Amino acid sequence: MTRVTDAVRREAQTVGRAALAVxxxxxxxxxxxxxxxxxxxxxxxxxxxxxxxxxxxxxxxxxxxxxxxxxxxxxxxxxxxxxxxxxxxxxxxxxxxxxxxxxxxxxxxxxxxxxxxxxxxxxxxxxxxxxxxxxxxxxxxxxxxxxxxxxxxxxxxxxxxxxxxxxxxxVLPPVHLRDVRENLAGLARESGDLLHTLAAGLRDDDWDAQRAADWSHASARLEDRLDALRSARRWSREGLRLTSKPLRALARAPLSAPSEEEDERWSRVTGHIRALTRTLAVTADQGRSPAPPGRAQLRAYAGLLELIGDACQAEGRRLLGGPAEGRPDGRAEDTARETHRRLQEGLREHARQDASRAVVLGTLLLQAENLWSEAVPEPQPR
Structure with a gap:
């Protein structure tokens, strides 16, 4: 009976949130x-x-x-x-x-x-x-x-x-362009949230296999959001057929959606995050040989993930037409370069002392570099 009551309550909450969203x-x-x-x-x-x-x-x-x-x-x-x-x-x-x-x-x-x-x-x-x-x-x-x-x-x-x-x-023709934009923004925002969660966890000295498994499950949920984006993109292509711009404007529907290159970009970000969480899950498994990097390197790495998470969340706001604050500026890029330099030094130190730690840190560093190159937009020429 309690299970039924909880299910009814959750459904009522979902309906209430939908009504508020309307x-x-x-x-x-x-x-x-x-x-x-x-x-x-x-x-x-x-x-x-x-x-x-x-x-x-x-x-x-x-x-x-x-x-x-x-x-x-x-x-x-x-x-x-x-x-x-x-x-x-x-x-x-x-x-x-x-x-x-x-x-x-x-x-x-x-x-x-x-x-x-x-x-x-x-x-x-x-x-x-x-x-x-x-x-x-x-x-x-x-x-x-x-x-x-x-x-x-x-x-x-x-x-x-x-x-x-x-x-x-x-009468208000459906075009689904808004769905594309909202799913893209949601994917960017949720990627940033997960990177912040990873950063907070890596600063914690007692993260373990269970916590790493939770991160892996969270990255899998990003794949669900990516599937929703692809579905919205298919609907938007079909929605633009046989509908005219004046009628879409009358319906106050968006006249365009972000380019499909954005879909590919955030698909790559999702893939990099998925690979990152898999690496952490393997590292946390005590039955495997790879050992996690030292505490100082993990904390520096956490700072780098936090900067990338900030960039993802700023991109989510940008996609919805929101304010641009939070996007990496010159100071954030300088911080990222300095953090990257310290991590490379740690990598050389690990290579001299413990090859397994060097392998893990090198893999994590490569994944962070890939994430930074995709999540942080290139500066526009003036």
Whole structure:
């Protein structure tokens, strides 16, 4: 019972945070609210046109099609409209033919539904294939079969599709450019947070295998954020298709997203952090031969990671259009160079005394150099 209560409480907290995010300003949560309201509005409009303006007593197909075709992008709405209308046409035709052959509803269902369910798995129908079978069931259950009923039902589906696509394209069209920017900024910010955590841990003399494993798990979560960024990038490419800049501006959507080179850059940062945490995990494992560097070298290394973490967090703020303070300036670069020099001296000292410590420190230093070159932007020419 306690577990259920905790799950309910966590879910309620998640809903509460989402509601607060909707009120704070533009973001993913508000976009979801907008799309949901657009779908509901499209269904109401389709029902009004089919039932009240056209006087159709069986106007169900129009709002049904309009509701499901307010998709995540205008392009996907158009693609799925073609799939759905084709599926509805196939389901209606096969159901009517089965009714004509068998003369009864049960026999027509037994003849048509298995075939339609097999056709629903054809990849060209996507996730709209199921509408073939549901349309056949609806057609046979309502008793509206025949050529006129087929044309009527397909016409209503086409009407609903047109309304759904029009609402999605003309009313606050979804483009997902904001998702790319937010995921990039989140990846930079979380990278900086993890580097600060590593720096604080390395200053602590009693970090062990369990703590190093926790760092490794945290770096794996960065991969999840990277996957979310790649997904957002795919959606943004599709969202820009069939949408015009004036409509995107009217929707107050961003007109552009950071370049795809930023994705590659932060993918490399994530990879370097992952390699760094693996090295620390191996070093902390007492069953392995590599030994951690000396305390002075670890503390100097922690200072270098902290500077890189500051740079990552500053980049996260920059990507969201925030203030630029915190980006490495000349003083921070001088500090980084001095720290690097001290670490190289420690590396030479370890090489004379203990080869295993030298190997670990050299690996850590190389990973920090890679991180610095990716996370700290090159100074712009004046």
């Amino acid at each position: 009120g704070r300003g533009p973001g993913r949560e508000r976009d979801l609210v907008v799309q949901s309201l657009k779908a509901a509005g499209a269904a109401l409009l389709a029902w009004f046109v089919a039932s009240d303006l056209l006087g159709d007593p069986m106007a169900l197909m129009a709002p049904w099609a309009a509701l499901v075709l307010v998709q995540a992008t205008v392009y996907s709405s158009l693609r799925q409209a073609a799939q759905q209308v084709t599926a509805i046409c196939a389901g209606t035709l096969l159901a009517s033919g089965a009714q004509a052959l068998t003369g009864e509803t049960l026999g027509a269902l037994a003849l048509s539904v298995p075939v339609l369910m097999l056709l629903a798995n054809w990849r060209h129908f996507g996730d709209q294939g199921i509408y073939m079978a549901t349309t056949a069931v609806f057609t046979l259950a309502s008793g509206t079969v025949g050529s006129s009923a087929v044309g009527h039902r397909v016409g209503l589906a086409a009407l609903g599709a047109v309304i759904g696509i029009a609402v999605n394209a003309l």
